Amino acid sequence: MNYLVAVLPDRIQAEAAYLALEKEGINSTILGRGYKTADEFGLIDPNLQARKQAQLMSYWLVPFGFFAGFTFSYITGLNTFAWAGEIGNHVVGGLLGAGSGAMGSVFVGGGVGLVVGGGDALPYRNRLNAGKYLIVVQGSETLSRQATRILRQFEPENMQGYADTTPV
Numbered sequence: 001m002n003y004l005v006a007v008l009p010d011r012i013q014a015e016a017a018y019l020a021l022e023k024e025g026i027n028s029t030i031l032g033r034g035y036k037t038a039d040e041f042g043l044i045d046p047n048l049q050a051r052k053q054a055q056l057m058s059y060w061l062v063p064f065g066f067f068a069g070f071t072f073s074y075i076t077g078l079n080t081f082a083w084a085g086e087i088g089n090h091v092v093g094g095l096l097g098a099g100s101g102a103m104g105s106v107f108v109g110g111g112v113g114l115v116v117g118g119g120d121a122l123p124y125r126n127r128l129n130a131g132k133y134l135i136v137v138q139g140s141e142t143l144s145r146q147a148t149r150i151l152r153q154f155e156p157e158n159m160q161g162y163a164d165t166t167p168v
Contacts (some may be wrong), residue, residue, distance in 0.1 A: 002143070003161065007132050065104070147159050
């Protein structure tokens with residue numbers, strides 16, 4: 001399955017492009033104000049992906065941080081928190097390590113999710129938020145080439161083709 005995404009500046013051009021494609025028998029989808037939203041169409045939200053990635057990383061970083069903090073406190077024999085006693089010092093060290101693991105999952109997991117998770121979805125979301133419209137055509141490579149020819153008449157701000165390489 002191939003995808004062709006064209007960015008048009010206003011609703012009138014988007015509707016005209018949609019009608020021109022429809023006239024040639026090509027099904028397309030309009031994304032923008034008054035039509036489908038990015039979420040309805042399935043564009044990935046990079047912030048949501050970052051949150052998921054941070055949560056996944058916290059499942060192993062927080063326990064690892066607790067173990068590392070506890071072990072460090074035990075090995076060094078530091079008496080940092082005299083009020084906690086010997087075992088309490090190690091537990092507090094473990095809790096501080098767990099807190100560090102949680103921070104690491106937020107910074108590393110969230111940062112990775114924002115950089116890697118979004119792909120081209122973020123620029124398209126930004127254009128939709130700026131009031132632009134997207135025309136999306138799904139189909140074969142031949143259909144995408146035919147749609148490209150038709151859409152070029154409308155001088156889109158940007159036009160990008162994608163090939164879905166997911167194995168069936």
